[in-house]
Amino acid sequence: MGSYVPQTEAQRQEMLAAVGLKSYRELYRDVPEEMYLDHPLQIPSGMSEMEVGRAVSAMAEKNTVFKAVLRGAGAYDHYIPSIVKYVPSKEEFMTAYTPYQAEINQGILQSIFEYQTMICELTGMDVSNASVYDGASAMAEAAAMCRDRKRQVTLISAAVHPDVINTVRTYCYGRGDEMRIVPVKNGKTDPDALKEMLTEDVSSFCLQQPNFFGQFEDAEKLCAMVHESGAMAVMSCNPIALAILKTPRECGADIAVGECQPLGMPLSFGGPYAGYMACISKYMRRLPGRIVGQTEDAEGRKAYVLTLQAREQHIRREKATSNICSNEALCALTASVYMASMGPSGMAEAARQSMSKAHYLAAELCGIPGVSLRYTGTYFHEFLTEMPKIPEVLSALEKKGILGGLPLDGGVLWCVTEKVPKEVLDETTACVKEVLGK
């Protein structure tokens, strides 16, 4: 019903006349008659704001919002501070385009510069870009950064998130590169297999920390093997874990990537999220995407601008490092506000509590006969259990308003964040016990 066109019909006629036209059809004089739509679109009529509000809300109500989420697998239900929801909804941030005009967008440019710094601090890297689409495309872009004429094979651990592996596979297919999957052993990348697979045509090895099964990889050792073979190491890390965990830089990675979603973004059925990408300075000019740099104006005032644009598609066209232009700026801003309000101690606390609660739940669940951990290594906030009656267990939890772990590979992959209180963890254990009849 509305089209947000702030004109009366009389004004439009006046404007048409000013252009020298008699009808709307004449505006489309270049459109051949045979394709000009002579019938209305087959979609419903427009609605008032009140009606639309009702109709879309009715769709939202068809979804189940659980009181507790014990499922992660790439999307994590952490506590989101109230201020994190409000800052990015300011219209100046939300409704701006990419800050091409630095003079009127210092606020946005500075916020990106601050985001880049925070990502560098978290990962230990020298340079970060302004974000990419998500953690999966970040890994795929990173793998593409590593290739050269001689090395066009990407290795990736089978313990990386399946969507990430498949995204890397897709980008490799595009470029005509090959992707090979390194097998896992006891839930972690098999170092012996990796060693064998590191041939001289390998450009990079991609690793996830903690990995898809929640296990910590022996990242330092793996990165060292990769470098010995002359390839580059790409590490995807959970950003909350990085508040306390050895950084990708300390592990020897060349490029750090990951999913920003845990940094203040709601689950939202998968998006929008953002991918972070950072690297050591040696590879700075290979990074794809927007990068903000500090400079000054003619009067010596500090200024921020989009920089190193010689890498980008609008200058380099088919020779660009990537085709990316829009990224996930508002999500990067969200991540910045999250990191600023949590601070180093708050983020470390969220990481520690998530890990502690996951270990608590694991111990409680494994106290039930028939339930056991599949993998024996150290883990962060996700773990995979063997258990009977998986569909029954999950549906019993669902009835209590609890989204249980992800049924995976014949087991259940659980995730616990700081958001889940002990009572709910105990309720979960009691429910599992009841279903298993023990």
Place this chain on the structure above:
Amino acid sequence: MKLIFDKSVPGLSCSLLPPCDVESTELPEEMKRKDPPALPELSETDVSRHYSELSHHAYGVNCGFYPLGSCTMKYNPRIDEEMAALKGFTGVHPLAPADTVKGCREVLDTAGKYLCEITGMSDMTFQPAAGAHGEFTGVLLIKQYHDSRGDSKRKKIIVPDSAHGTNPATAAMCGFEVVNVSSDADGCVDLEALKAVLGEDTAGLMLTNPNTLGLFDENILEITRLVHEAGGLCYYDGANLNAVMGVVRPGDMGFDCIHLNLHKTFATPHGGGGPGAGAVGCKHFLKEFLPESALLGSMEKGDGMAASYASAVLPAQGEPFAEPEPSPDNAEGIPFQVRSFSGNFLVVVRALTYMMTLGKEGIPEAARSAVLNANYLMRKIKGTFEPAYDRICMHEFVLDLSEFKKETGISALDAAKTLIDYGMHPPTMYFPLIVHEALMLEPTETEGKEMLDWAAGVFRDVWQRAHENPDELHSSPHGTQIGRPDEVQAARNPVLRWQKA
């Protein structure tokens, strides 16, 4: 403005989390990072005021006139935001069981159905997160199509010289060689030049119509016919769909697949550079090549049970789990994907809300008004700055300032920067590349006649001043927080992060 790090006071924090209510588990010493990250330590007041200060030095379309050509900066309705913030959408896990996410499916299905109708396509995916991501997805459809037929000689993608830089960059990312085809005197595809490059090695054509000059290519049916005749497919870059939605459909123009920028045409906010959504549509014969989440796909196949890449085959219920050898064959039969899960879902919620508001009447009305506004503004500016192509335009037009520059010494950049001092966001500069000293204006349909009259007056005033007192324009803008930044220095001596003193 001070950086947030310079406001940090060691020991300050916000009160956000309760104490841990279970026994603490610590990381093993050898796994801990050496030093904590130097993130700022602030109170909530500090955080709030810092970002308020930054927001006062940012300019969005909801703040004022934003005629940034090719970016379709139309007003972003607040109801769309309210719908995207509903807990029933934000609180849904992407891997939640199918019967608990029926509302999300309804959003995606309904939006898909409407967009298929608007574009004349038969299927739609929302996986791609932005326009360029959608281009990548779309050209991969073309690649998979030829590969599936064993047609390995098709190595070239044809791109007009007026195209966005993303087009050739995308073709290269998909392993294709880029062939540029020139524009004719009217700014449209030169048919003879096109015929000359078509052949057995043609994989496809990437085209924006209306093109980046804001002109509708009246030969479009002949163009797509020629490409099909050569065995290639036609890809529609939907960057400029706002001119024609509800009026003419890319599917009817002969295109096989398209991407749409929901953050342009369908009024979702740009967020200072994303998140967008680059929905990709295709005709039925390409449907099997659309991207899909491997994890979600495995849940569908495994009756709710997901599969990792470590497990090619799921063990039967009750059987012990055995880790099989992964091999490239494990991937066989799994569709490609360009990111995780189902895409930027909340952006689709906004776009659907917008489409439902406009409906079948409002959508063509918006397109028509966008075209009317562009023509009206062009007409009002004419006589000072001159259009590169003096004919009825679509939703945007390009001014050619090369003569003006010869007369006054004032460049497109100078003129654009001068506009800032009037409180207007400048148009797109120096694009498309085939027009020298280009300024590209796209007013969109959400501006009233008064705003267009004002904007035309501003342009005429700048033109006048350039002839009378050009010197002051060389150093504009004057009323902003900073003057023109030194971009050369920024690239030569990159300072890309704050460093602890």
